[in-house]
Amino acid sequence: MSALFxxxxxxxxxxxxxxxxxxMCQYSAAPQGPAAGAPHDWHFAHYAARATGGTGLxxxxxxxxxxxGRISPYDLGIWNDTQVEAFRRITRFLAAQGTVPxxxxxxxxxxxxxxxxxxxxxxxxxxxxxxxxxxxxxxAFDERHPVPTELSVAEIxxxxxxxxxxxxxxxxxxxxxxEIHGAHGYLINEFLxxxxxxxxxxxxxxxxxxxxxxxxxxxAVREVWPAGKPLFFRVSATDWLDEGGWTxxxxxxxxxxxxxxGVDLLxxxxxxxxxxxxxxxxxxxxxxxxxxxxxxxxxxVAAVGLITDAEQAEKILANGEADAIxxxxxxxxxxxxxxxxxxxxxxxxxxxxxxxRSV
Numbered sequence: 001m002s003a004l005f006x007x008x009x010x011x012x013x014x015x016x017x018x019x020x021x022x023x024m025c026q027y028s029a030a031p032q033g034p035a036a037g038a039p040h041d042w043h044f045a046h047y048a049a050r051a052t053g054g055t056g057l058x059x060x061x062x063x064x065x066x067x068x069g070r071i072s073p074y075d076l077g078i079w080n081d082t083q084v085e086a087f088r089r090i091t092r093f094l095a096a097q098g099t100v101p102x103x104x105x106x107x108x109x110x111x112x113x114x115x116x117x118x119x120x121x122x123x124x125x126x127x128x129x130x131x132x133x134x135x136x137x138x139x140a141f142d143e144r145h146p147v148p149t150e151l152s153v154a155e156i157x158x159x160x161x162x163x164x165x166x167x168x169x170x171x172x173x174x175x176x177x178x179e180i181h182g183a184h185g186y187l188i189n190e191f192l193x194x195x196x197x198x199x200x201x202x203x204x205x206x207x208x209x210x211x212x213x214x215x216x217x218x219x220a221v222r223e224v225w226p227a228g229k230p231l232f233f234r235v236s237a238t239d240w241l242d243e244g245g246w247t248x249x250x251x252x253x254x255x256x257x258x259x260x261x262g263v264d265l266l267x268x269x270x271x272x273x274x275x276x277x278x279x280x281x282x283x284x285x286x287x288x289x290x291x292x293x294x295x296x297x298x299x300x301v302a303a304v305g306l307i308t309d310a311e312q313a314e315k316i317l318a319n320g321e322a323d324a325i326x327x328x329x330x331x332x333x334x335x336x337x338x339x340x341x342x343x344x345x346x347x348x349x350x351x352x353x354x355x356x357r358s359v
Contacts, residue, residue, distance in 0.1 A: 010229070012228035028040075030074075062186075067131075078166045087170075088173055103168060108133070109135050111145065167220075179232035179234055189236055224264075235266060236273060237251040238284070258347070269303065270286050302324040308346045
């Protein structure tokens with residue numbers, strides 16, 4: 001059997017194949033009012049299309065644990081029960097197609113309160129649905145972004161509780177996997193990296209202090225997330241800085257600690273925490289970081305980053321560089337990637353009866 005179409009089990013859950021959808025913000029939720037942060041028809045159609053295309057697991061985009069945790073005012077959130085009910089429509093449909101529904105729980109930190117990317121992504125003022133962003137230290141992401149308000153220890157602990165509350169709601173909404181967003185320069189990543197964390201208390205300075213917030217979030221989520229359901233963590237494996245940033249060595253060390261705290265799989269990405277850096281992109285450019293974690297720990301990993309065809313994905317798994325493949329832009333281009341890849345590689349994939357003529 002094709003490695004890409006072998007089922008994959010974590011805890012009590014079996015995922016039907018290794019073609020997984022990476023979380024990708026749609027910036028399409030209502031910014032305010034009773035439906036703020038709740039998914040609607042666009043989100044349903046977007047995720048349903050990839051489920052009917054045979055995708056084994058779908059990680060719903062970064063979903064904020066609080067209103068000020070949104071990357072943009074148009075992001076999804078899971079801080080109230082209205083949002084929970086709206087998500088149930090999506091999770092029910094995904095499960096009916098044999099797709100495992102997962103959700104990424106997030107806080108935007110100092111990169112919050114920005115416009116949609118196709119509108120330029122600039123920070124927003126209060127009269128544009130914006131707010132004052134928060135961070136570990138009063139250090140702006142770049143010259144465009146405002147200096148964030150430094151979080152107090154009490155506020156840090158409040159956010160830890162918000163992650164736990166969001167996980168409870170995610171469970172009620174029908175999600176089978178929770179992923180904690182610790183990548184791409186958002187709040188947890190900001191605490192991890194000395195580039196953005198200049199604190200001198202128990203949450204800054206040494207490596208042990210900088211990972212404290214992340215591990216507290218993991219512990220809080222794991223405590224309320226059922227023992228039989230997997231917990232993922234997304235990490236930026238490097239800041240792509242020559243010095244003064246988070247490194248691949250840090251990631252391998254951190255992966256082992258995450259596993260000890262109950263994380264079941266590391267979703268390995270890179271970058272996003274330092275502006276103006278040169279990232280050497282190319283086909284599969286982030287895969288070596290996943291492979292390094294896999295070689296250095298026993299924690300399962302998923303690879304992502306310009307993986308665009310079935311043969312490439314199959315080779316990554318066959319070479320033992322990752323345990324699963326997360327596709328981003330390729331699934332935007334081709335919602336039926338999994339079904340077409342199964343045909344190419346001789347694998348089996350769920351096909352809705354209504355689409356039987358496509359096989």
